Amino acid sequence: MTAPRLLDVAEAAGVSRATASRVLASTPRNVDPELARRVEEAAHRLGYQPNHSARALRTGTTGTIGVVVPTLANPYFVQLADAIAQHVRAAGGTLVVSDAANDTAIEAEQIDTLLGGRVDGLLVVPVSANASGPAIHNAARRRPVVLFDRWAKGSGTVAVTLDNASAVELLVDHLEGIGRHRIALIAADQASSSGAERLAAFTEAQGPDATTILLPSFTTDAGRTAGRRIIEQRDQVDAVVCGADVLAVGLVSTLHRSSVAVPGQIAVTGFDDTEILELLDPPITSIRHPLSAMAERALTLLQAPGRERTERVERFPPQLVVRASTDVEPSQRSRKEAHGTRAG
Numbered sequence: 001m002t003a004p005r006l007l008d009v010a011e012a013a014g015v016s017r018a019t020a021s022r023v024l025a026s027t028p029r030n031v032d033p034e035l036a037r038r039v040e041e042a043a044h045r046l047g048y049q050p051n052h053s054a055r056a057l058r059t060g061t062t063g064t065i066g067v068v069v070p071t072l073a074n075p076y077f078v079q080l081a082d083a084i085a086q087h088v089r090a091a092g093g094t095l096v097v098s099d100a101a102n103d104t105a106i107e108a109e110q111i112d113t114l115l116g117g118r119v120d121g122l123l124v125v126p127v128s129a130n131a132s133g134p135a136i137h138n139a140a141r142r143r144p145v146v147l148f149d150r151w152a153k154g155s156g157t158v159a160v161t162l163d164n165a166s167a168v169e170l171l172v173d174h175l176e177g178i179g180r181h182r183i184a185l186i187a188a189d190q191a192s193s194s195g196a197e198r199l200a201a202f203t204e205a206q207g208p209d210a211t212t213i214l215l216p217s218f219t220t221d222a223g224r225t226a227g228r229r230i231i232e233q234r235d236q237v238d239a240v241v242c243g244a245d246v247l248a249v250g251l252v253s254t255l256h257r258s259s260v261a262v263p264g265q266i267a268v269t270g271f272d273d274t275e276i277l278e279l280l281d282p283p284i285t286s287i288r289h290p291l292s293a294m295a296e297r298a299l300t301l302l303q304a305p306g307r308e309r310t311e312r313v314e315r316f317p318p319q320l321v322v323r324a325s326t327d328v329e330p331s332q333r334s335r336k337e338a339h340g341t342r343a344g
Helices: 006-013 017-024 033-046 052-059 075-090 104-116 133-140 164-177 193-206 220-232 245-257 275-279 291-303
Strands: 064-069 094-099 121-124 145-148 159-162 183-188 212-215 239-242 267-269 286-288 313-316 319-321 335-337
Touching: 006 017, 006 033, 017 033, 064 075, 064 104, 075 094, 075 245, 075 275, 075 291, 094 104, 104 121, 104 133, 121 133, 121 291, 133 145, 145 291, 159 164, 159 193, 159 291, 164 183, 164 193, 164 239, 164 267, 164 286, 164 319, 183 193, 183 220, 183 245, 193 212, 212 220, 220 239, 220 245, 239 245, 245 267, 245 275, 291 313
Parallel strands: 064 094, 064 121, 121 145, 145 159, 159 313, 183 212, 183 239, 239 267
Antiparallel strands: 286 319, 319 335
């Protein structure tokens, strides 16, 4: 059973969400006393507990949080920004999103621009595990900064990420469970921490001789390029783990054009569980990130005292979402959740 939301309280009391928010935040300016009483009664009846971490966003000087993502061309990062935005909006704050164009120099410029705009804090998805750290470290001296989805060496701050090793283990175990043992990995270059972790986990699971195709970017075009290479090696491959959904989309389209059956001849998985996957034929198995829980934790850390943002990584458990691209009968399809803990 999910916890009641502010919207649930507002609907039960017959008032707007803004009115319910003002009453429950103890700032009921211009709220009719009768409406305030109804909101308080509805909150008590539903067992509503305020989101204190989100409410803390109101204590900032502008109420604005900045987010820097590697690129908005990848729908996963749009989905990620939206998850953060929902929490910020619920607190009455504003989110500003910047695109780093997968370039650490542009990333540093965007960070400076947001800080110049007087944001209360920054969430950054680093472009590079090795090269993004200095700019982030400098920013963390000026404002609270938390890394999201990826980490960067020398950043001087905490990162909230997915447990990528557990995610790869889920995918490989699933594919082997349906009888696929010649598994290949398609991934982008390993500049990002998430890419490096996924490659390392796959290599550990399948050995150094497993088919691995590394590409210069996470795009559908890169997935198509990989698809042509997989077709050349299809006698050696019966399943492919893609390091991002956009790669899987490009791969599957190329396999279809070459009359390679998915999942009949080659099973395919994505990684990120973006919404488009359910619309494809076949729908693609993928890894779902607990983005809402990750966003809530990141915003909590952003508002915490600086000593709580020491450089470390907190990892959240992934969820395997099984669809038809991995040769599972409809009656057998299910969503499986990894059992993991946040690691410091």
